[in-house]
Amino acid sequence: MDKLLIRGGHRLAGEIEIAGAKNAALPILCAGLLSAETVKLSNVPRLQDVATMQKLLRQMGLAIEDKGNVLELCGRAVDKLEAPYELVKTMRASILVLGPLLARFGEAKVSLPGGCAIGSRPVDQHIKGLQAMGAEIQIEAGYIHAKAKRLKGARIVTDMITVTGTENLMMAAVLADGVTVLENAAREPEVTDLANLLVAMGAQIEGIGSDRVTVTGVPALHGATHRVIADRIETGTFLCAVAATGGDVILKGARADLLDAVLDKLRETGAVLTSGDDWIRIQMSGRPKSVSFRTTEYPGFPTDMQAQLMALNAIAEGSSRVSETIFENRFMHVQELNRLGASIEIDSHTAVIHGVGKLVGAPVMATDLRASASLVIAGLAAEGETLIDRIYHLDRGYDRMEVKLSAVGADIQRIR
Numbered sequence: 396m397d398k399l400l401i402r403g404g405h406r407l408a409g410e411i412e413i414a415g416a417k418n419a420a421l422p423i424l425c426a427g428l429l430s431a432e433t434v435k436l437s438n439v440p441r442l443q444d445v446a447t448m449q450k451l452l453r454q455m456g457l458a459i460e461d462k463g464n465v466l467e468l469c470g471r472a473v474d475k476l477e478a479p480y481e482l483v484k485t486m487r488a489s490i491l492v493l494g495p496l497l498a499r500f501g502e503a504k505v506s507l508p509g510g511c512a513i514g515s516r517p518v519d520q521h522i523k524g525l526q527a528m529g530a531e532i533q534i535e536a537g538y539i540h541a542k543a544k545r546l547k548g549a550r551i552v553t554d555m556i557t558v559t560g561t562e563n564l565m566m567a568a569v570l571a572d573g574v575t576v577l578e579n580a581a582r583e584p585e586v587t588d589l590a591n592l593l594v595a596m597g598a599q600i601e602g603i604g605s606d607r608v609t610v611t612g613v614p615a616l617h618g619a620t621h622r623v624i625a626d627r628i629e630t631g632t633f634l635c636a637v638a639a640t641g642g643d644v645i646l647k648g649a650r651a652d653l654l655d656a657v658l659d660k661l662r663e664t665g666a667v668l669t670s671g672d673d674w675i676r677i678q679m680s681g682r683p684k685s686v687s688f689r690t691t692e693y694p695g696f697p698t699d700m701q702a703q704l705m706a707l708n709a710i711a712e713g714s715s716r717v718s719e720t721i722f723e724n725r726f727m728h729v730q731e732l733n734r735l736g737a738s739i740e741i742d743s744h745t746a747v748i749h750g751v752g753k754l755v756g757a758p759v760m761a762t763d764l765r766a767s768a769s770l771v772i773a774g775l776a777a778e779g780e781t782l783i784d785r786i787y788h789l790d791r792g793y794d795r796m797e798v799k800l801s802a803v804g805a806d807i808q809r810i811r
């Protein structure tokens with residue numbers, strides 16, 4: 396198992412290229428199942444999760460021509476309408492094949508994803524929405540068996556805002572008979588990116604980017620070309636790394652307009668941020684100031700950035716409170732940050748962080764994707780050596796993070 400060895404205390408300076416968004420690429424790849432024609436994607440990030448999704452889709456018969464960051468998908472020969480447990484258990488986003496398969500082929504068998512490290516994460520809203528569209532759904536031996544001759548448009552109000560739930564139902568609705576209204580829809584930029592691709596494929600969708608999305612079903616979708624949006628979470632992660640170590644870095648390809656809540660908090664810490672259409676520059680000097688925040692759905696502060704900004708709070712001047720409202724168990728980085736000398740207590744869904752003057756390197760363990768990223772940030776800021784174990788979590792969602800960080804002056808290496 397690979398590990399990362401970090402010798403902390405180096406100032407970061409230079410340029411980092413931001414990759415395409417993982418959480419946009421995953422649903423967008425599944426949208427390839429919706430058409431018999433070719434969908435050409437660019438700016439696809441090279442990540443473990445994207446590789447897992449490709450493996451799953453290929454098993455179903457989706458042809459994928461892999462040209463690095465460009466992928467060409469062709470759904471002409473899709474004939475195996477099943478997502479097996481072996482793949483779903485390694486990547487929950489596999490549930491995103493359910494809507495497209497059911498919509499185009501009238502049938503799907505998808506393993507129920509289990510719980511995961513950050514919470515129980517049920518998929519009841521995906522199922523409820525598809526049932527409202529007329530699908531017959533049975534849960535048997537750990538699998539969701541779904542059938543529908545042709546899905547019918549419906550008004551669906553989800554109990555909570557769900558990102559992949561909205562994406563699954565939107566992909567189901569584009570080929571349904573009639574009009575589907577998704578109320579309480581997720582407004583995350585990744586949902587918008589998927590909707591834009593679907594429109595390019597001939598779907599009729601109104602209210603894109605709002606909490607009420609109206610989809611008028613069409614008989615078939617055609618091919619399209621699409622560029623995946625920049626990864627706002629990778630961007631935010633590097634911004635926190637620079638803020639934690641001091642420095643001056645330009646993130647190329649980054650979209651400031653998708654990161655308002657995070658940029659506001661970083662300004663409060665004392666970072667100087669400037670940006671253009673496709674770049675963000677961060678300059679930081681001196682010790683950061685503590686910032687309190689709570690995670691909420693977009694456009695609020697993203698849960699996927701909670702751990703990284705907490706790492707910054709760990710070394711900041713003053714105390715802060717961080718509340719997690721999206722997932723029930725997303726504080727696993729706290730124990731590991733405390734191993735590096737942080738002073739963080741958990742009180743139910745809130746972490747109370749007392750900033751310390753310095754962290755000291757130690758061996759730590761990555762527990763999930765964003766927790767791993769927070770340990771990297773803490774390790775970069777700490778005195779001495781930090782060895783991070785189980786970085787396969789990191790590789791699921793970051794494209795060669797250690798290479799990008801080394802190029803701007805970090806002392807970080809992968810140990811195989």
Ligand code: EPU
Nearest residue numbers: 418488516517518519520521556557558559560721722764
């Ligand atoms: N929920 C239900 N029932 C459902 C669906 C969701 O109870 O049917 C609950 C969840 O358990 C959670 C809340 O609703 O408490 C929100 O979950 P959501 O469905 O929005 O999360 P997701 O779609 O499973 C996506 C991202 C996550 C990100 C969340 C929140 C992808 C592939 N994953 O997950 O990304 O944290 O939205 O923004 O888009 C990550 O990249 O590290 C990551 C975990």
